[in-house]
Amino acid sequence: MKYKQRKKALILLADGTIFYGKSIGKEGSAFGEVCFNTGTTGYQEIFTDPSYYGQLMVTTNAHIGNYGTKEADVESDSVKIAGLICKNFSFEYSRPGADMSLEDFFEKHNTLAISDVDTRALVSYIRDNGAMNAVISTEVDKIDELKAQLAEVPSMVGLELSSKVSTKEPYYFGDENATYKIAALDLGIKKNILRNLAARDAYIKVFPYNSKFEDLEAFNPDGYFLSNGPGDPEPLSDAIALAKEIISRDKPLFGICLGHQVIALANGISTYKMHHGHRGINHPVMNLVTGKGEITSQNHGFAINREETEAHNDIEITHVHLNDDTVAGIKMKNKNCFSVQYHPEAGPGPNDAVYLFDQFIENIQK
Template sequence: MSQQRAILLLADGTVYEGKAAGKIGTTTGEICFNTGMTGYQEIFTDPSYYGQLLVTTNAHIGNYGTADKDTESDSVKIAGLICKNFTVPYSRHQAEASIQDYFEEEGVVGISDVDTRAIVRHIRNKGAMNAIISSENFDLDDLKKQLAAAPDMDGLELSSYVTTKEAYTMGEENAPHRVAVLDLGTKRNILRNFLQRDCYVKVFPAKSSMEEIMAFQPDGLFISNGPGDPGAMDYAVKTAQAMLEEDKPMFGICLGHQILARAVGIPTYKMHHGHRGINHPVKNLITGKSEITSQNHGFGVSPEAIEQNLDVVEVTHRNLNDDTIEGIRIKGKDAFSVQYHPEASPGPHDAAYLFDQFVDAIRARKK
C-alpha cells in the first residue's frame, strides 16, 4: 500500500492528516459515516452514496478483499473513503482482488490512518458538511477554494446520474407477477428480492413517462432508493402521483419513501447527520414488533406535516433511537413505503417481510 501522505479538510476548517488509500488524487463530497461491521463493498457500490465521502467506523477495511458478486451496482458510487486501517492483504478465498487494486481500477481516492472515532464524533456534533480528500495537493488555501466550489447536498438532484440509461427486464416473462421499478438508484439486491418472489421485473430510468411504465402492464409499482435531495425531484413526485392514480399496489424504499410522502403533500428535510449502518432499531406500529434495520439516508419525512395530514397518511414505523418516521401507508390506497432497507445487503433480514407484503397485495388484487 502507498505510504504517500494524504489530507482531509472539512468545510468548517478541520484538518486531518493520514496516508493515501486507493487512487492518488483529489475528491470532494458530503462527509458521512456508516457503522456497519461488514459489507464494505456493498456499501461502496450502493447508488444512494453517490456524491458522499464515507467514513467507516469499523477499524479494518479491505481484510476480506473484493469480489464482483458483492456489488450492488455497476461501479463504486462513493466519492471517496476515510478509514482507520486500509488492509491490502486479504484472506477470503472467494475474493478476486485487494481493495487497493479495486480502488485503483475504479478510480476511488481515499485516506487511511486517521482517527475515525474523532471524525465521527465531529460529524455527530457539527452535522454533515462537505469535505475534500487529497493525496496530491497539500496547499490548504487551494483545497479550501476547491471545497468552496463543491455543491451542497441540500437541494442537489443526483438520481439522474445513477439511474439506468435504458429500461431492462429481469426474471421469467411468464412469472405470475409483473413489477415496474422506477430506478432512482436501485440496489441489485432489491431486484433479487422481487425475483425470489416470482416476479418479472422491468427497471425504468428515473425520468420515464407514466405511459412508458404502464405499457409494461405491471401488477405492482415500485420506487427505489437513490441519492440526493428528494426536495429537488419534482419529476419523480409527479410520477409517484400518477402511480397513485393507477391505484395498483405500490411500494417505496428509502428515497422512494420520501418521494411517496412528497406525492401526498408531506415535505422532507435535511437531517443533522443522517442514519447509516446496519443496526438501527425500528418499531412496526402495526404489529408492535421491533426490527433491526439497514439504513442509509441523510433526509427524512417531516413528522410535523404528517401530524397535520393523518387523514391521508398513516405512520407504520418509527425509529426507536430518535422517533423519526420510518414507514408510512397512504390511506385509501394499496401504497406503503419505508425509510430503511428491507433488502439488507449488507445487514439483517428482519424486514424482508415487506417484500412479501407487497407481493401479497399484488396477489390479492389480481384475485
C-alpha cells in the same frame, strides 16, 4: 507484504477543520459530503450502493479490506462513493471466495481512499457539527487551493443526483415467465432489491428516473416500485408526478428510502435534511402495526416531516426509528401504497424486514 512508501493525505472539512492520514495508492483529490457508516461488515456493498453517490464515506469499523472483494457482492456496476476514509486498510485479504483485494478493486474503479485517520475523532466531530462537504487529498501543501475548490462544491440540499446513477435505458430482471410483473423506477436502485423481487416470482422492468407513467404502464405491470437513491428528493419533480399518478389510479405501489420520500412529497408532506443521517446495519425500528422491533439496514440523509405526516388524513405511520423518533414507514389508508425509510433487502445488514417484499406481493394479489 513488501513495505510501501505511502504519501501523507488529509481531510479538509468545509468549516476549515483538518484531519490527517495516508493515501492508499491513488493520488489527487476527491470532493463530496462527508458521512459515516457504522456497519462492521459489508463494505463492498456500501461502496457500490448508488445511494452513496457524491459522498465521502468514513467507515467506523477499524479494519477495511480484510476480506477482499467478490464480483457477486456489488450493488451496482461501479463504486459510487466519492472516496473512502478509514482507520486500518488491509492490503492483504483472507477470504477463499474473494476475487481481488480492495486495493485492486479501488484501482479498477479509480477510487481515492485514505487510511490511518483518527476516525473516532472525525465521526465524533460529524456527530456534533453535522454532515458537511469535504475534500480528501494527497496535495497536503495546497490547503488554500483546496479550500477555494471546496467552496465551489454544491450543498446536498437541493441537489438532484438520481440522474447521475439511474439507468439510461429500460432493462429487464428476472424470469419473463414469472407470475407477477413489476415496473421499477430506478432512482439509484440496488441489485439486491431486484433479487428480492425476482425471488418472489416477479419479472421486473427497470425504468430511468425521469420516466412518465405512460412508459411504465405500457409494460402492463401488476405493481409499481420506487427505488432508493442519492440526493435531495424535492427536485425529483418527474418522480413525484409519477407517484401521484400511480396513487390516483390506486395501483399497488411500494417505495424504499428515496422512493419513500417521493411518495411523501406526492402526498404534500415535506422532507428535510437530517443533521448527520442514518447509515449503518443495526438501526432499531418499531413496527407500530405488529408491535415488534426490527434491526434494520439504513442509509439516508433526508427524512419526511413527522408533524405533517401525523396531521395527514390519508396517511398512517407504520414504523418509527427508535433512536430519534423519525418516521421510518408509512401507508396510505385509502390507497394500495406503502413505503419505508430503510433497506429491507439489507445487502449489507440483517433480514428482519424482508417481509415487506412479501407484503408488496400480497398487495398485488389483492
